[in-house]
Amino acid sequence: MPRLVVAISSRALFDLDQSHSVFQTQGIEAYCEYQIAHEDNLLEPGVAFPLVRKLLNLNTLLGDKARVEVIMLSRNSADTGLRVFNSMESHRLEITRAAFTSGASPYPYVSAFGAHLFLSADPDDVRKALEAGYAAATILPLENRTGKRDSPQLRIAFDGDAVLFSDEAERVFRNEGLEAFSASEKAAARKPLSGGPFMGFLAALHHLQSLLPAEGSMLRTALITARGAPAHERVIRTLRAWKIRIDEAFFLGGLDKSAFLSAFGADIFFDDQQSHCASASRHVPTGHVPLDGQLKAG
Secondary structure, eight states: OOEEEEEEOHHHHBOOHHHHHHHHHHOHHHHHHHHHHTTTSOOOBOTTHHHHHHHHHHHHHHTTSOEEEEEEEESSOTTTTHHHHHHHHHTTOOOOEEEEOTTSOOTHHHHHTTOSEEEESOHHHHHHHHHTTOOEEEEOOOSOTTOOOOOSSEEEEEOTBTTTBOSHHHHHHHHHOHHHHHHHHHHTTTSOOOBOTTHHHHHHHHHHHHHSOSTTOSEEEEEEESOOTTTHHHHHHHHHHHTOOOSEEEEOTTOOSHHHHHHHTOSEEEESOHHHHHHHTTTSOEEEOOGGGOOSOO
């Protein structure tokens, strides 16, 4: 049975700001004592909680066709991680597999669990996972937590270059400017871009979509890119060559992405540019994909 596997850290899933503050100000022993003393206190949802709930809810629709699995990867110890397990159970999240590494980076276990995506609040762990060739993103604090995403439909949005696609075109833009980028992309319009770190995750999502009812699908994807004409054609032909469908595509020609992400109702948006992520995270859950970590395609 095919699976989509997402690995997530405890600080991305739950609001652990208070206990993390104890760790930062008082050290590991005080943190351990605090977590054990509060292990029966329910943790509140974190930024990625709604995303995880919607991912797991897809299992009801998929039946025995496929399986969505969420894995907990945490720097907690098993002792301090009991509070996390108790909170997952109380929130009725069907998460049964976990790795607690007692302070060590958990990124090596992304591969061991066969995860398609790793979400963490720790940028160092994310960079290491990207360098190892896995799709990974740093979950940023959500400025506007009052924004409602009550729809049961799961909506995932991606930037293009250095996320879905390699950064080959973006390097031209950074080194030579917009005019050279536009000319280069127009000349290479019929040459598919290489895959970026999130290509494998998008392909897994596309496969799930093919198993879900087509009408009113509970999973919808979007490409939201700063590219505009004439750089649009290469993107369209690349996705066609990959045989991957994107439900909605926005070629913004440099416009700010946040209004479009809000209108799309993204449950999460992935981008490599910090400025875009900072703007987006004021409106929707956002995962930063640090460009300097992208050495291999996922």
